[in-house]
Amino acid sequence: MRVTTETERIAVLTLSSEIVRAAGAFLRDEGFLEILPVLLSPITDPLHHETYAGSVDFYGAPYQLMKSMIFHKQIALRTVPRIFCFSPNVRMEPPERAALGRYLAEFVQLDLEVRDASRDDVLALGEGLVVAVLKAVGERCPDELARLGRNLKIPSAPFVRIRYADAADRFGEPFDDALSASIDAPVWVIDFPRRVREFYDREDPGRPDVLLDMDLIYPEGYGEALSGGEREHELPRILDRLRRDGIPRERVSAYLTYVEKGVPRSAGFGIGVERLTRYVAGLDRIEDARLFPKIPGDTRAI
Numbered sequence: 015m016r017v018t019t020e021t022e023r024i025a026v027l028t029l030s031s032e033i034v035r036a037a038g039a040f041l042r043d044e045g046f047l048e049i050l051p052v053l054l055s056p057i058t059d060p061l062h063h064e065t066y067a068g069s070v071d072f073y074g075a076p077y078q079l080m081k082s083m084i085f086h087k088q089i090a091l092r093t094v095p096r097i098f099c100f101s102p103n104v105r106m107e108p109p110e111r112a113a114l115g116r117y118l119a120e121f122v123q124l125d126l127e128v129r130d131a132s133r134d135d136v137l138a139l140g141e142g143l144v145v146a147v148l149k150a151v152g153e154r155c156p157d158e159l160a161r162l163g164r165n166l167k168i169p170s171a172p173f174v175r176i177r178y179a180d181a182a183d184r185f186g187e188p189f190d191d192a193l194s195a196s197i198d199a200p201v202w203v204i205d206f207p208r209r210v211r212e213f214y215d216r217e218d219p220g221r222p223d224v225l226l227d228m229d230l231i232y233p234e235g236y237g238e239a240l241s242g243g244e245r246e247h248e249l250p251r252i253l254d255r256l257r258r259d260g261i262p263r264e265r266v267s268a269y270l271t272y273v274e275k276g277v278p279r280s281a282g283f284g285i286g287v288e289r290l291t292r293y294v295a296g297l298d299r300i301e302d303a304r305l306f307p308k309i310p311g312d313t314r315a316i
Contacts, residue, residue, distance in 0.1 A: 174202065
């Protein structure tokens with residue numbers, strides 16, 4: 015649906031607020047500590063897909079607007095073993111992506127990371143988080159769901175897992191939309207090829223070029239929900255990945271300084287609050303999931 019009235023808008027914002035509350039409550043019950051977000055840094059996620067640079071002159075030094083707190087999450091685990099953060103991200107995607115209805119140039123991501131965790135650990139955590147949030151929304155916001163005509167289904171864990179290669183064989187690449195449209199409950203995609211992901215995603219020691227990653231795909235055509243996996247944490251492996259992926263060391267030199275001091279083994283993920291709100295509310299377009307949306311290529315936003 016499209017939001018056309020103030021009553022509908024208030025209902026969507028109420029759902030979004032409950033999503034944030036319920037997610038934070040679930041993670042605190044799981045022993046997580048919330049940290050404050052980073053907005054500017056000399057390092058941020060280089061990303062494997064095209065985005066425009068968000069450079070800022072920070073007292074004469076080149077800083078960047080945060081695209082993802084992935085490096086900061088790893089470094090934070092030197093101090094705290096389980097952290098989460100509601101992190102504002104700025105990703106200036108190509109304008110043509112606006113037509114897809116699921117991209118914002120500015121969005122909030124619930125980022126979390128766990129020291130000494132495996133992919134299986136955070137898969138189970140992601141399932142628990144999604145189920146807990148959907149249950150909380152259903153119990154606390156029935157009037158808002160009814161106002162939006164949304165019959166929210168609570169999935170059962172564990173969710174189905176599909177290997178990237180199998181999804182690509184069935185649907186071609188990219189396959190998120192087709193896979194999402196074919197399912198009626200969330201599904202994990204696992205075992206991504208190195209060529210489609212970032213250098214910090216951990217390569218399976220027993221399977222070269224296969225990453226211990228995962229994406230959660232929403233049903234009903236709503237696409238990707240979250241992305242994450244295990245992280246590279248050993249300096250020689252990270253330097254080798256930078257070399258193989260063609261990324262200059264200088265681009266992430268501040269991060270490498272901390273890796274040299276030692277960062278722990280970890281796994282984690284990020285889940286977009288607006289995408290989750292879109293799915294929960296049954297919205298056609300993601301800009302209806304928040305006030306003051308910034309759509310790729312649209313400079314009229316405030």
